[in-house]
Structures are given as C-alpha cells and as structure tokens.
Amino acid sequence: MKFLRKLTVVLIVAALMLMLFPGLGVYAASDETVYIFHTNDIHGRAGAASADEDGGVIGYARYKTVLDEARTDVGAANVIALDAGDVTHGTNFATLSKGESMIKLMNKVGIDAMTSGNHEFNYGPDRLLELEAMANFPIMAANITKKAGGASLFAQNEKVFTTAEGRKIAVFGLDTPETMVKADPKYTRPFDFGAGEDGKSLNALAAIAQAKINALKAAGADYVILLAHLGVDTESVIRSDLLIPKLSGLTLAIDGHSHTEMGKKIKDKDNHEVYLVQTGSHFANIGKVTLVLTDSGVTPTVKLLSYDDVKGYAKDAAVQADIDAFHAANEVVLGEVIGKTKVELDGERDHVRAGETNLTRLISDALLKETGADVVLSNGGNVRRSIPAGDITMGVALEVLPFENTIITLKVTGQDIVDALTHGAGAYPGTAGGFPNVAGMKFTIVTTKNSEGETVFKEVRDVLIGGKPVDLKATYTLATNDFLAGGGDGFVMFEGRDPVGYYGLMLDIFANEIRELSKGGAFDYVAEQRLKIVADTDLEDMEDITPTGETTLYLLAGSLMLLMSAALLLSRRKIESK
Template identity: 40%
Template sequence: MKHRKKFLALFLAVVMVFSFAVTAFAQETSDPSLTFLHFNDIHANVLENEDSGQIGLAKFKTYIEQVNPDLILDAGDSLHGTTFATLSEGATMRAILQDVGVNVATAGNHDFNYGTDRLIELSRDGNYPILVANYKDAADDSLPFEANMIFDRQGYKIGVFGLATPETKTASNPLNTEGYDFLDVVTIAKEQVEYLESEGADVIIALVHLGLYDSEPLAEAVAGIDIIIDGHSHDTLPEGKVVNGVLIATTGNHLENIGRIDLVIEEGEITSKTAQLVTYDEASQLEANAAIADRIEELNAENDEIGQIVLGEALVDLDGERENVRTRETNLGNLISDIMLETTEADVALTNGGGIRASIPKGQITMAHVLTTFPFTNYLVVIEVSGSDLVAALEHGLRADLDEDGNLEQNGGFPQIGGMRVVYDKTRDPGDRVVTVTVGSDLVDPEASYKLVTNDFLAIGGDGYSMFSEAEKLSEHELLSEVLASYIKAEETISPEVDGRMEQVEDAVTDPDDDSEDLPKTGETQQPIAVGIVLIITAAGMLFIPLRKYQLKNNK
C-alpha cells in the first residue's frame, strides 16, 4: 500500500511537471493573435526585378494569400516614381494596390507630387483610405484627409492614425502643398492616441512617413503607441527596433522586402510583438499571382493609350543622340536645363547627358516621345553648392579622354547646363580644362553659394559627382519627364537652339613648353587683374604727360 501511495505521488508529480512544461512551451510558442504586413517607399515599382532585388506585387500577393494577415499597411510614397503611376497621376497604383489587398495607407512626400487636390481626389476614389492627421487647410483649419480608423479583427480593435512628414514642403515641389500647413507630429500623435484609447482600441498603430530620425523621437515622446510603421528614410530594420517600448518597423524601399509584424495578446494585454522582413531571396521562390500579373498588364495597356496623347509640336529636331549629348551641348540638353531652372528658380542647372536617351523628331510630340527620351524616374533636386564645387563638377563632367580625332570620348556624365556659360579647353589634362565659368554676367565666385538644380541621381553623387553628395538639399520636385511634358503642353510649339553656353576654345595653346597664363576660371583673381590694369593706365598717363609737354614745346 505504501508503495502504491509513493508511486501515485510520484506519478502526480511527474504529471504536474509535465503539465507545467507543456504550458510553458505553449506560452513560448503561442500563435500570434494578430499579424500585419506592411511596406513603404515602393515608388510605383510594381514588377519583379531580379537585378535590383524587387519582389513585385504579383509575388507579394501570393505571400499575402499564404499568410492571410489581419491588416496590410502602406507607409507612403507608393503613388509616384515610375511611368506606371505617373501617366495616370497615381490612379493605376491605387487600383493595383486595392487589388493586392491594401487596407490603409498614409501619404509620403512624393505622393503629393501631383498636388494636394489630386491626392485628395485619389483618397476619395473608393479604394483604401489615406490617413494624414497632421495636415490642414490653412484657410479654414479643416483636414483634407481622414486622421484615423479603427479596424475590428479577431475580436480586437486596432486603431491606426497617419502622419506625413513636414519635410514635404521642400521634399516635393512647394506649390504642391501651397495653402496647407503641417502640424507638429508629437502634439497630433498625443491627440490621436487619446482619441483611439477613448474608443476602446486594443492596439494603436502610428502609420507614418517621417523617417527614423523623426519616428524614434516620436516613440520617446508619446505614450500609448504600440507600433510605428515608418517610411521616408528608406532604412531597413530586419527585426524592427524597440524604442521606449514601441516597436518601430520599416522595410527599405522598392518592395525589396515585405514587412511582417506578429502580436500575441493575452487577457487584453500585448505580451509579445515581433517584426521581421521577408527578403527578395525568400519571396522570389514564390509563384506570381496570375490575376495581379494580368491586372498590371491591363493597366499598362491603358497607360499606352495615354502615351499617344499629343503634347505639342517641335519646330526643329531635338537632339538627344547618344554620341552628342555625351560629348557636347545640344538643343535638347539646353531645353531640359532651362526648364529645370524655370521650374525651381535655381541659379544654375546641371544634368548628365547620359540621362537623355533619345532624340525627339521635328513634328508632333507625344507623351511616348517624352518617356522614351527620359525613361528613368529621376526627379529634380535643388542643392546648395559653393562656386568651387560647381567648377569641380564641371571639371569632372569634362574629364573624358580624347579620341583619335581629338574630340571628347562619350561620357554619360557630360554636363548639360543652364544658367551659366562655360568655356573649356579639351586639349588640357583632365581636371584642368575649365577656362571660365560665368553665372549671369559675373565670373563664378569660388566662395559664394549657388542654388543648383540637378537630378536625384547626381545629387547623391551618381556618375562620380561626389562633390554633390554632402550638399544641403533645399527642395525636391517632379520627374524630368513630367516637367518636360508640362512645359511642352504649356508652350504648344518649341524650337530650342544651341547657343554656345558650353563652348570649346578652338584656338587653345597646344605647345607644352608655353608657360603663358590663362584667364581665371572663377572670380578669384579679378581683383589683381583690375589692379594691374589700373597700374598700367596710371603708368601710361605719367609717361603721356611729359611726352605731351615735349611735343608742345617742339611745336612752338
């Protein structure tokens, strides 16, 4: 009997230990109560691209169907960036993201590129909502976008509010937000949390387009936010980042990753929240969703019809030939540079000839012509540069070796310019070819600051323009293709010319033993030259007076 009691006690102890272990294991491996998928800054890149590691929306849809998430959230900058979106001013992106299954979005700075009125129109098209709580009409303080929403999922209330970056005032054309004000993100976030809590939200998500440099301070300053899903800075957080108890998640850009967040909620409390990224290597193994792939083709066909719209007429051929735009000034290079200046009111313009991919023939100009000539999604950026950096940039653009005929070899970085006149000598060594640079009527001042409009590729140091990479960014604007199309449409007829703004010195000194001094390329030696001229005139005058006296004396 004693043995039986001992056995029974031992059995019960083992069962209790086993039960405790099973319970503990179950707690550690609990299925998530809620799962969210998210992305940011896809910039209308809808297709898979193996070279750049872009997943594409068709395979994203396949992953969505496998996971069956509770929410799919877009942290902004989706409606602009490629011709898939820009030809329809964002309508095609709204349509395809609705088909993919997006539930809610906030607005990125580039989503404003079509103007606030157009973004408001898109937000009311019957597709998923766009939330922006910190943007108001300056005239009447009204909010043009919804501020928040509450979603009921799995018996839980999920409150989502949206914030857009105040940098939009300069990170998109300032005209796009004219008449509207951005409100303080911390103040508005506190108000939104208070409201959503009062509505019984179990989970509060801040869906923001701020960048980590602003979303991390937001997490520190505002209590009650559970998750921040961020965009704008294109940062990648493989496992998210916890700041003040807030899980911050962001995916990079161009749908190179899919963001996933899993929550475990027990007895009304969030006991676990984790973030992860599904990379291109993982997602590329999926089969593309046929319906989404077909829908993209259908929308592209609609875009092709838009491409046949006539914008205006060219009275001359617009020279975008590869061998010309990469070696010399052309009328098309002058045209786009002048349009860049007019659009941004910068002091000078510089874009790379390699970004001009085709000529536009004399006659009617269609949108297809423009997109063939500027197929890339480069947009205008205004930066502040010194005169010395401007000269360095021109030297860099003129660095190509000479071919057997003594002409510059083709160079994608050859500068097509506006707002300045450059005289250069191709026979000199690379890095010392610029003879003079004139901005307006004055030689460039190496110590002065100039507003330079270029494209986003060069602004970050592309094509070797490293002198631009650390420059202060003053504003961002539309795509090169967009500003060209708008200009042609407004002017109706165009006939740009080559006007000698980039001039080669034909009679340059070629004797290597000639030590003669060259004209200054900047204004740094104007004062010594002026002083020298004054001294010469003074000396001549001093000689002239006694000579004149001698002549008068002998004429008597």
Template identity: 35%
Template sequence: MKKIIGVVLGLLLCCTVFTTGIYATQKKQSNQDKKSTKKHTLLHTNDIHGRMVEEKGSVIGMAKLKTLKDQKRPDLMLDAGDAFQGLPVSNNSKGEEMAKAMNSVGYDAMTLGNHEFDFGFKQLLHLKKQLNFPIISSNVYKNGKHPFKPSTVIKRNGIRYGIVAVTTPETKVKTRPDSIKGLKFADPVNSAEKEAKKLHNKADVIVVLSHLGVDPVTKKSWRGDNLTQELTSKKSIKQPVIVIDGHSHTELDKGEQFGNGIVAQTGTALANVGDITFDYSHDKVSHLAATLINVKDVSHLKGNKQIAQQVNGANKKFLKETSKVVREHNNVKFEGDKNIARTTETNLGNLITDAMESYGNKEFKHKPDFAVTNGGGIRASIDKGKVTQNNIITVLPFGNTITQISVKGSDVKKAFEHSLSSPTKTENHKKVLTPNGGFLQGSKSIRVTYNLNKAKQHRVTSIKVLDKKSGHFKKLDPDKKYHVATNDFTANKGDGYKMFGGKKEEGISLDEVVAKYFKKANLKKYNTNQPQRIKEHKTDKEKSKSKDKAA
C-alpha cells in the same frame, strides 16, 4: 454509527469533487493562457512610386504582393505613402490604376506622402473616394480642419490597433505649390502624440504610419526615428508604439528599436515588403521584431491573376501610347542613378539642362544665361540602344514644365550653397555629399567649384557664367539679374529654394523638351562620367598630383 460513516464518506466525496473541479479549472485556465499568447504579423510598404508591374529581380509588383499577403495572412496591410506617383504607367492614370491594385491587394490604411499631392488636391480627394480603405494623416489641415481622418481603430485577431498617421512638413517644398494651396502641415510629433492620447482606452497597440524618413538632411524634429523615440518616451502613451516609416527610401533591415517601440522602413520601389511580428499575451507585447522580405525571397511565388491582368493591361496600353522612337541608335549610357544625380554632376543632368537652355534660346523672350534642374527630379538612367518616348518619361516622370525665372547673382550663389549643403560622409578615403534631391545639375554655360572641407553655406569657391557675346566665362556678378531656365517645381521654391520665385516664362513639358533635344543632339560629347561643370575645388598640391598621374 452508519450515519456518521455516511456523512464522512459524503464529505470526502465532496472534497474530491471540489478538488478535482479546482484542478480542472486551473488546467483549463492554463490552457487558455497558452492560447492567449499569439503571434501577430503586420505587412507594410512605403514609397512604391507606381511600381504596379513586376520587374524580375528588382520589383515585386502588386500581383505577387497579393499572393504574399494571402500566404502570410497578416493582421494588417499598411502603406506609409508615396504610392500613386512615380512610374509613368501609374502617372498616366493620375494614380487611379494603382488605387485599383491597392484595393485588390487589400490594404487596411495608408498615409499621405508628399508625392500624393503631385496630381493636385482635387485628384487626391478623388483617389480617396476610390479606395476601399482610409487615407489618414493627423498633421495635415485645410482651413483649420482635417481633410483626411487623423486616425482609425481596427480590431483584428484579438487586438485593437490604433492607427495614427503623419505627413512630412517637407511637402511644402517637395510637391507643386499649387497642389497644396491652403494646406498646413503641423508638427508631426505633437500631432501624433495628441492623436495617440485620444486612443488611450480604444487601442491595445499604437501603429504610426509616418511619411517622415530618417534622412540626416531632414530636420531632426521631422524625422521618423525621432518620432519613434519621442512617442516611446511619453508617459501619456502606455501602449507599445510601432512606427512604419517612409520618405527617405531607407532599407532598415531589422528596424530600429526605441524602448517598447520600433521604427521600420522598406526602402523604395517595392523591392521589399516589411514584415513586423510580435507576441501578445496578458495585454502585453513581446518579441517585437522587424524584417524585410526581398524581391528574391518571393521569386518562386505566382502573382494573383486578377491583379496581374489589370496592371499588365494598363502597362501594355501605356507602352503602346509612348512607343514612339526618339532616337534609333544611342551609343552613350546616360547615368541617372539617384545616388549619383543627387550628389554630383552626371552626364544625364548635363544633357537635360543643355536641352533646357537650347529650348530657352529659341522659345523664351529672354535667352537663358544658364539652366539648372534638381537631381531628385531625375528618376532613371538611359541605356545604349533604341530610345523611346517612354524612356524619356521614365527619367522625368513628374510632368514638370520648363520655366524661366530672373535671379539676382547673389541669390544664384545662395542657390548653389543650398544645393551643396547636405551632410558629408567618407567613401574610399574621400569626403562626399550624402544624397540630396535638391542637388543642382547645370548646363554648359555655368561653372561651379566647391570645397567640402568647408562649413555648410560656405562651400562654393567660385561661380562663372558664360558671356554669350565674348564666348568667355566671367565671374558671377552678385548685383546682376540672370535668366535661369529650370523646371516649374524648382522655380516655385521646391526643394527649399526660397531664393527663387517671382515672374516666370513658362514652356512645354520637360520630357518633351528633352525628347526633342535628344533626337538631334551630338551625344558623343556626353560620353564621360567626369564632372566638368560642377566640380570640387582642387588645391595646388592636388593639381600637382593630378598632373603627375597624367604624366
């Protein structure tokens, strides 16, 4: 009997221990499940355009970016292109000072923007060697091979990130032609999908660094939002897709979601830093969200001393080199805001093109009939007061040279149709163009009128060119050859000006042309914000209303 009782008690004890063990295991597993749900963060930038140095209220700068990164401790720090080129201080070292700063911040990867090629392909390869992180792009080819890695995998905080990248095919017309000689830009969607498939068993999350943009002017199949929509709808891609975009300088405050993916973009000039967060549990992403950290949000932060010393030193050196005064007293505000210079005539565009025509009259074999320059090449305004060489270079930071080409009259019309072909929108009950870097500013010797109520390629209503002998404007002759002064980028079919090209007369740097003209010109005649050279066609009814108002 005692044996039986002992056996029963033993069994009960074993059951208790076994049950307790199961409970303990379940509790431990439950705790592990709770621990496995983690908050993850990605910080990102795009279109920094050389903004290394902090500018209070407008530019975060690389020193504060490092402080922000140290505070946030993101899984990854990423960039979607156009980092090296932009402000003269960065251009002065052909991007090398920016490369140093990006290394110090601690980026993990970046893609190629179209302006990464501006200093030439050889210099781009040199920058690639200087960086402590990879430049990647899956759709750029040279002689049939990838000159840059198409993708990379980085494991951080328990997640395998498969990072794929694409570069806009618009690069073919948005950088110097000689910089991309022999390069091919394949379809971005197909390239990204192909590369993402290769990472099927190697990555938990797909991150696409996309220098495509969401500009309505851009071909839909080359846009970042379309890329996101396409990749998230592919059955072959099981992972969630995060697209970090650039190129169109668009501020997507909360990103744009497509299925289990999102596209995010910060705008431009390091006014914002992108902050993407999500939860990860049981191999699944949830609560995927994108926000922007604005320059005002980090105003209280102190910049990293090491980076501040480096970028401020580079800036001080550059300012000293370009401190020569061009004009002591300037009484006119010259407007170079991108949203104005890319949509309508501006007095700064007038001054630049007049300077080009004036230079051509003295230096070119054939005097120019008129001059044009692309609005996207104008990058800043000029304020009243003292104007230095640095001010001029900041307006024209690309290092372009003045170039003259011979263009048939029919092609001149095609060029202005192209200039005025961007989609329209309504502002203050008026139809206006959306910003387009190819919008042409014109010199005093040309008059163009247009009608935005007409279809694209049919908006130009009149073009007249000054006849230098008679002093009168004459209707454009479609069969006549006109000598057109412009910059080397536009002359080489940049911004899609396929009707340009051919034999060229070349001169000095465009910033030098403008500086010489600015020094001696009568600036009072530019003291207006009303279009005089390239303006909208007015109906008889509108003219009558205008006269009534004037009366």
C-alpha cells in the same frame, strides 16, 4: 438591513475573488498572433507584365498570394496590410493614369491603410482627394490640415482593427513636413503640415502624434501603430528616429521616405523599446512584423522578405490580369522610339543628387538651347533613372522626368544665383534633391573637414557665367522649372518672381532634344564640365576667382594703379631730363 449586509458581503467577496483570480468571471482573451505586412516607396513599381522579367520587383500579384497565405494561417482579422506612402507616382505605370492604376491594384490586393507621402502631392491635392475617394482604404496624415479653417486634408487619419480575440489595434498616419518643399509649393501652400511655419519643428509634430496616441488609447485601443512617411535621412530635421523618443504609448512605427531597409529598436520617452521598420524602396522587399499578443503584453518580431524570399509564390491570376491590362494600354503611348544613345546616360540617384552626369548636362543644355537664357538651374531630384545604351523610348524619357514640370524664365541677380548654388550644394558630399544641375555657368564647391574629420561643404566660389565672373548686382535671365521657381526644395530666392517666358513641359524639351541628337544615328553625348569640387587645402593652387566677381574689380583697380604709376614715372623722367 440583513439583506443589504448579505449583499455587501457577497460583493466584497466577489471583488476579492476578481482581484485574486482575474480570470474568474471575466472574459480573458486568448493569446494570438497578428501579422502586420508593410511596404513603402513603391513609386509605381506595380509589377511586370506577364511576358516580361520581374527585374527584382515583387509586385502586387505576388504580394496578393503572400497575403492570402497569411490570412489562411492566422485568419483575415489578424492580418493587416499597410503602406507608408510614395506609391502613386514614379513610373509610367502610375503617372499615365495619375495614380489610379496603383489605387485599383491596392484595392484588389486588400491594402488596409496607407499614409500619404510627399509624392502623393505631385498631381495636386484635388487629384489626391480623388484617389482617396477611389480607395477602399483610408489615406491618412494626421498632421496635414487646411490653413483656411483648420480642417484635416483627409476624411480619416486613423483606423482601428479588431482581432479575432477582440483586441483593438489602432493605426494613424503622419506625412513628412518636407512635402512643403519636396512637392510643388503651389500644391502645398494651402496646407499646414504640423511642424511650424518652416516645417522644421519636431516638437510641434510630436505634440500632434502624442495627442493622437492618447485619443486612440482613450477610445479603447490596446495597441497603437504609427504609419509614417518621415524617413531617417541625416539631412532631414524631422525624422522618425528622432520623433519616437518624444512619444509615449507606441507599439510599432512603420516608416518610409528615406528608402532605408531597417528593423531597429528605438527607445521612447518612457525608455520602452519600439521597433522602427522600413522596407527600402521599389517593391524590392516586403516587411512582415509578427505581433504575439497576450494579456501581459506584446512580443514583436520583424522580418524583411526580399524578392528572393518570395519569388517562389505564384502570382495571383486576377491581379496579374489587371497589371497586364494597364501595361498594354500604356504601351501605345510609351513604345515610340525617339532616339538612340551609344552610351549609358547616368541618372543614378546618388550621382545626380551630389554631382553632374552626362544625362544632367544633356537635360540642362537642352533647356538652355530651348530658352536662350543666360543660365539654367534645375534640381537633381527631378532626374529619376538612367538610360541604358540603345534605343530610347518615350516611356523611358517619361521615367527619367516623371514630373509634370514646365520650364519658365525669370529675371534674377547674380547674388540670387550664388545663393541658389550655395543652398543647393549645401548638403554635399551628402545627397540632396535640390543639388544644382546647370548650364551656361560653371562653379566650384569647396569642402573642408569638421571637428570629427569628416568632409563637409564649406562654400561655393568661382562662379562663371558666359565665361566671366558673376556680377552680383547684374541681372541675368535664368531658366528653371516651375517647382524651383515656386520655392520648391527650399529655393526661396526665386519665390514670388513673375516669369518672363514660358516654354512648355520639361519632358517635351528633353524628348525633342533626344530626337534632334539622334538624327544622324546613335549619339554619344559629350559636354563641357561645369562643376569642380576641391578641398579648401588645395585652394592655394587655384586661380583666385571669388563667387562675387570681386576679382575682376581688383584686377581692374590694380591695372589702373599700375598705369597711373607708370604715367607718373614717365612724367617725372621727362621733367628731370629737361
């Protein structure tokens, strides 16, 4: 009994000592610094060949040197390199190997984890899983599961890092539910993106994210980082800046998708500030988040390193050698000159996603010529770059249209066409990948002012096909790409229709048209305008041609009434004269 009493006293004293002096008798981690490097939306910009100018692209060879310096500074265990998606597609460098070149370079640089972006699906899920197997790091998206059985698409959706002092930093990934419509639906249809059937339930996605945070914390994580490809585009329903306020327990959110340069504090569900960071796009910047970790908490500092900030770093020789080898292999295919233009052909992102340009007209006209359809409708998001004046190589053409879209024809009604134009133009004057590029028809976008005085989309009207007002009940032959035909970019009015014609790759049709136009030398493409944009206050000055074709019926009815009235008047006069 005396022994037990003494033991009890000793234990009570020990407990009191631990409570009063927690550093006694228990290991306490020292303060330490962790560097989180991050990139997003590189889109195949791996870096220039040794003989070429960088063009403002940091590239993997220089990035490797930056990372190695950081690893020397704070130790390899305290440097984490992450990518927020859309890396394996976007340039010939990436697409000719279907992403393999990018994954191999990421392995060599020492990327620790990435989340998938919508463009990772461009080669299809089977190829994406092949790329996952090639990678020395996990590709993650906790919100993507197979509809059949509910299994996760990826083998690993989180990764836990242990710092030099033994602290646990967990990272998990989320991909945008917009992948459902921003990648080819035939590739995305078998999967659930965790945001409801329409992909627009922020609460559903938040529930998945919170469950993941809770599980990681329960498993011993001291800090949790969200690696997301959600973006902050105002046209998007699900955005990272809207998700964070619904979550508790995040240390940091790294984002991609909207090509935004940002380092912004967002308050979470518990009113704690969480940094949301993104680097823009195309390897123009590297993100660096410094985490100072102490027993009392974490202090983050964010910095965006531009090309000018890091251009003084030497390129890692081994990584650059690999980049040169990939470029050399690609040049055999890409170096062929297929034509020459006198003027720049405009494929700038903000232009093709909110209007028409000489390049979008050329592409649409080429599709109309090839298919013989009544009308062509494709999406501005298909066009990925401009073509400068001068020689046009096959490589440039492939960068303009990097997707492996095929062209098909469908039988659709006039109403389908009006619905498609209205849907595609609905974000105007904002930009949208589904903005309609057309041939064989003309249409008008009408804008108005909202209650805040901002210009917003009101309606599509004055739709002309072959110079005549569209007949809503008539059947037309529409040429489009298989992405839109499958309901991509939200064009559900085309979904489920059987094609009536197949015409090969959109890229090949475009390249052949450039060859044809260049037969007489350099060309200057001039095509008829097919899009008009007016404010609703200016409609009184316009001829009234409704989008439904009703004007024609009204005119015919009016003409018949006039003829009948004239006939009655003449008959009456004849009777009176008798």
